[in-house]
Amino acid sequence: MRYQNRPSGLVRLDRNESPFDIPAEVKEEAVRAMLEREWNRYPDAEGEGLRQDIADSLGLGMGNVVVGNGSDDLLPEVITMFRRIYVYEPTFEMYRFFAEKHGVQYVPVWLSPEFRFPEPPETGSGDLLVVCRPNNPTGTEAEEDIVLSALERGTNVLLDEAYWDFSGHTMVEKVSDYPNLMVLRTFSKAFSMAGVRVGYLVASEETASRVLGRRAPFPVNVLSECVARAMLRHRDLVRKTVDYIVAERERMEQRLGELCVRSTTNFFLVKGDMRERLAERGILVRKLSGRLSEMSRVTVGERRENDAFLEAYLELVSGAGGRLAGP
Amino acid sequence: MRYQNRPSGLVRLDRNESPFDIPAEVKEEAVRAMLEREWNRYPDAEGEGLRQDIADSLGLGMGNVVVGNGSDDLLPEVITMFRRIYVYEPTFEMYRFFAEKHGVQYVPVWLSPEFRFPEPPETGSGDLLVVCRPNNPTGTEAEEDIVLSALERGTNVLLDEAYWDFSGHTMVEKVSDYPNLMVLRTFSKAFSMAGVRVGYLVASEETASRVLGRRAPFPVNVLSECVARAMLRHRDLVRKTVDYIVAERERMEQRLGELCVRSTTNFFLVKGDMRERLAERGILVRKLSGRLSEMSRVTVGERRENDAFLEAYLELVSGAGGRLAGP
Known part of the structure; x- marks a missing residue:
C-alpha cells in the first residue's frame, strides 16, 4: 500500500x-530533553522509559506495554502470532496488507449496510479477531458487548484504539481481566504526532512479554521518545x-x-x-x-x-x- | 534477542x-530543520527526501535506495524474500533471529579457525547469501573476489556494510552491475547515530522497487530524517x-x-x-x-x-x- x-x-x-x-513551547521542551541525550548511544533496548510513562498514564505496569515505530510497527508482530485473522470490514487496509505479506489467512467479517457490527465469529486457538474501535474508515463503533462476548468465549482479540480519544470509549483496562485481549494505540492522531511515529500495544504481562520476545531491540529512537514523553505531560x-x-x-x-x-x-x-x-x-x-x-x-x-x-x-x-x- | x-x-x-x-552545532542544525517541519503530519511515505540525499552521496538515484528505522528494520524485509539464507558464521546474531522468526531456513557457512572466509556455497534461486563485510564480531573481512564470484554465479547476495567506513572497502557501486546484490548500511556506527535509528538498503532500481513494494509507509520519522540529512552535510x-x-x-x-x-x-x-x-x-x-x-x-x-x-x-x-x- x-x-x-x-x-x-x-x-x-x-x-x-x-x-x-504541537505548540512551539512543547516542541522546545521535547528538544531540551533530546539535547540531554546521547544520540550516538543506542536507546533503551525496549523503550523502557517511554513504556513506564505510558503505563503510568494508564494505571498499569511497564510489563503491560510494548512500544513501536508507529502502531504499524506493532501490527505485524501481533498478526503473525496467528494463522488466521478475522477482520470486521470495511476497515483500515493495513491489516490485510500485513496478513497477505506474512501469509496469514485473512477472513473479512462484513458490517451491515449501515456499518453496524455483527456478532463476532466462532474462532479457534490459532485465530485472532481484529476490531478497529472506533472503526476506520466508517467512523462507526463496535458495541462493547460484542467485544466482551468474543473475549468471554476465549477469542483472541486485537482492539485497535487509534481513534478512541475522539469517542471516549476504551477497553484498555480490561487487559488485566483478559489475557486474550491486546489493545493497540497510537500517538499519531489525538496526540498530533503522525510525523514522530510512536505507537504502543497494551496487554496482560504474559501476552506483552510474548510480543516483546519476538521484537528486535531499539524500536523507538531517542528523539521520538522525548516527544512522546513530553506530550504525555501535556495531555x-x-x-x-x-x-x-x-x-x-x-x-x-x-x-x-x-x-x-x-x-x-x-x-x-x-x-x-x-x-x-x-x-x-x-x-x-x-x-x-x-x-x-x-x-x-x-x-x-x-x-x-x-x-x-x-x-x-x-x-x-x-x-x-x-x-x-x-x- | x-x-x-x-x-x-x-x-x-x-x-x-x-x-x-554529534557535536552541539550539528545537533542545533538538525533541530532547526525539525522545527520547520509539521510534527502532526505524516512524513514522506517512503522517506523520499532522505532517500534522495543518500542517493546523491553515493552518486546513485533515489530509486536505488530504501530507508528504514535502523538497518534492523530492513533486514527482515530482505530475508523474507527468500526461502533459505546462507550466512558466514560467526556473525551478527540478528540474521539468525529474523530468519528463525519468519521461518526462513538458516544455513551457517563457517569461517576458518582464523576467521577467514571460504568460497561461497552453491545456491538456488530461493537462496540468499549474507556477507557482513567487514564482519561483526570477528572484525575480519571477506575478500572482494569471494563476493564477486558469488555475484557472477547469480547468487543473491546481501552485503551488510554496517562497518565499511572503518575498512574503507565498499562494493556499493556494484549494484548497478548486479541486480542480485543488495547492500545494507547504517547511520548507527561511523555517523554517531545509534540513538537516532536510520539505516538504508542500496540495490538496483528493480530490486529496490521490489523491496519498497513490501514496506509499510512512513519508516523514518521527521526528526530522525533531519538528523540523517544534517550528518550527510557533515561527512x-x-x-x-x-x-x-x-x-x-x-x-x-x-x-x-x-x-x-x-x-x-x-x-x-x-x-x-x-x-x-x-x-x-x-x-x-x-x-x-x-x-x-x-x-x-x-x-x-x-x-x-x-x-x-x-x-x-x-x-x-x-x-x-x-x-x-x-x-
Missing part, C-alpha cells in the same frame, strides 16, 4: 491527522484538540445531514467518490475502494478547512442533482 | 557505538571519527599483540571470556557465545576509555598466567 506525496498549500483532509501541530493539549475536533465534526455532520455517516472519530464518510473533483479545488479527501468506492473519507480539520470542504462538497453535490450513491 | 540496559558512569565498549556524540565529521577510531584500534592491537584478532572495524576480538571480570571494574565489553564463547568483543572508544580497558584487561590476563583460550 502506497501513499502519494501531498503537495503543500492544500487543505489536507485525507490522512486522519490532527490539524494542529491537557490533547483534551483541547479532541474537544475542538469533536465540536467541528458535529457541526459538519449537522450541516451535511443525510450526506454523511455519523462518526465517533476525527473523520467521517460522505456520499460520492469526490476525491478528484475536490482535489481540483485544492481539498484533499481520501478515495475509498471496494464496497466504499462510491463514498469518500473526510478528516475533520481546522474550522476554515472544514468550511472550505463544506462549501466545495455541497456545491458539487447540488451540481450532481443529488445523484450520489451512499450507505 | 535482548540487550541489557546499561548503567551510566561506565566505560561502554560493548555495543560498537561511536564514542563521540567531514564522520571522516574525523573514523580516522580517530582506526588510529586507536591500531594502537590497541599493537599493544595487545597475540591477545587480539586484527580487525578492519571499530571493534576487535580479544582472548578470554572477560565480560564479568571487566564489568566489575566498570568496563563493559561484549560477551560472546558458541564458537566464540572463550573470547570477548571490544569496541574502540575514546583514548582514555581504551587505556582503561587495556590496563584492566592486561592485568587480568597476567593474573591468569596466560591461560586464555583464543582463535
Whole structure:
C-alpha cells in the first residue's frame, strides 16, 4: 500500500491527522530533553522509559506495554502470532496488507449496510479477531458487548484504539481481566504526532512479554521518545484538540445531514467518490475502494478547512442533482 | 534477542557505538530543520527526501535506495524474500533471529579457525547469501573476489556494510552491475547515530522497487530524517571519527599483540571470556557465545576509555598466567 506525496498549500483532509501541530513551547521542551541525550548511544533496548510513562498514564505496569515505530510497527508482530485473522470490514487496509505479506489467512467479517457490527465469529486457538474501535474508515463503533462476548468465549482479540480519544470509549483496562485481549494505540492522531511515529500495544504481562520476545531491540529512537514523553505531560493539549475536533465534526455532520455517516472519530464518510473533483479545488479527501468506492473519507480539520470542504462538497453535490450513491 | 540496559558512569565498549556524540552545532542544525517541519503530519511515505540525499552521496538515484528505522528494520524485509539464507558464521546474531522468526531456513557457512572466509556455497534461486563485510564480531573481512564470484554465479547476495567506513572497502557501486546484490548500511556506527535509528538498503532500481513494494509507509520519522540529512552535510565529521577510531584500534592491537584478532572495524576480538571480570571494574565489553564463547568483543572508544580497558584487561590476563583460550 502506497501513499502519494501531498503537495503543500492544500487543505489536507485525507490522512486522519490532527490539524494542529504541537505548540512551539512543547516542541522546545521535547528538544531540551533530546539535547540531554546521547544520540550516538543506542536507546533503551525496549523503550523502557517511554513504556513506564505510558503505563503510568494508564494505571498499569511497564510489563503491560510494548512500544513501536508507529502502531504499524506493532501490527505485524501481533498478526503473525496467528494463522488466521478475522477482520470486521470495511476497515483500515493495513491489516490485510500485513496478513497477505506474512501469509496469514485473512477472513473479512462484513458490517451491515449501515456499518453496524455483527456478532463476532466462532474462532479457534490459532485465530485472532481484529476490531478497529472506533472503526476506520466508517467512523462507526463496535458495541462493547460484542467485544466482551468474543473475549468471554476465549477469542483472541486485537482492539485497535487509534481513534478512541475522539469517542471516549476504551477497553484498555480490561487487559488485566483478559489475557486474550491486546489493545493497540497510537500517538499519531489525538496526540498530533503522525510525523514522530510512536505507537504502543497494551496487554496482560504474559501476552506483552510474548510480543516483546519476538521484537528486535531499539524500536523507538531517542528523539521520538522525548516527544512522546513530553506530550504525555501535556495531555491537557490533547483534551483541547479532541474537544475542538469533536465540536467541528458535529457541526459538519449537522450541516451535511443525510450526506454523511455519523462518526465517533476525527473523520467521517460522505456520499460520492469526490476525491478528484475536490482535489481540483485544492481539498484533499481520501478515495475509498471496494464496497466504499462510491463514498469518500473526510478528516475533520481546522474550522476554515472544514468550511472550505463544506462549501466545495455541497456545491458539487447540488451540481450532481443529488445523484450520489451512499450507505 | 535482548540487550541489557546499561548503567551510566561506565566505560561502554560493548555495543560498537561511536564514542563521540554529534557535536552541539550539528545537533542545533538538525533541530532547526525539525522545527520547520509539521510534527502532526505524516512524513514522506517512503522517506523520499532522505532517500534522495543518500542517493546523491553515493552518486546513485533515489530509486536505488530504501530507508528504514535502523538497518534492523530492513533486514527482515530482505530475508523474507527468500526461502533459505546462507550466512558466514560467526556473525551478527540478528540474521539468525529474523530468519528463525519468519521461518526462513538458516544455513551457517563457517569461517576458518582464523576467521577467514571460504568460497561461497552453491545456491538456488530461493537462496540468499549474507556477507557482513567487514564482519561483526570477528572484525575480519571477506575478500572482494569471494563476493564477486558469488555475484557472477547469480547468487543473491546481501552485503551488510554496517562497518565499511572503518575498512574503507565498499562494493556499493556494484549494484548497478548486479541486480542480485543488495547492500545494507547504517547511520548507527561511523555517523554517531545509534540513538537516532536510520539505516538504508542500496540495490538496483528493480530490486529496490521490489523491496519498497513490501514496506509499510512512513519508516523514518521527521526528526530522525533531519538528523540523517544534517550528518550527510557533515561527512567531514564522520571522516574525523573514523580516522580517530582506526588510529586507536591500531594502537590497541599493537599493544595487545597475540591477545587480539586484527580487525578492519571499530571493534576487535580479544582472548578470554572477560565480560564479568571487566564489568566489575566498570568496563563493559561484549560477551560472546558458541564458537566464540572463550573470547570477548571490544569496541574502540575514546583514548582514555581504551587505556582503561587495556590496563584492566592486561592485568587480568597476567593474573591468569596466560591461560586464555583464543582463535
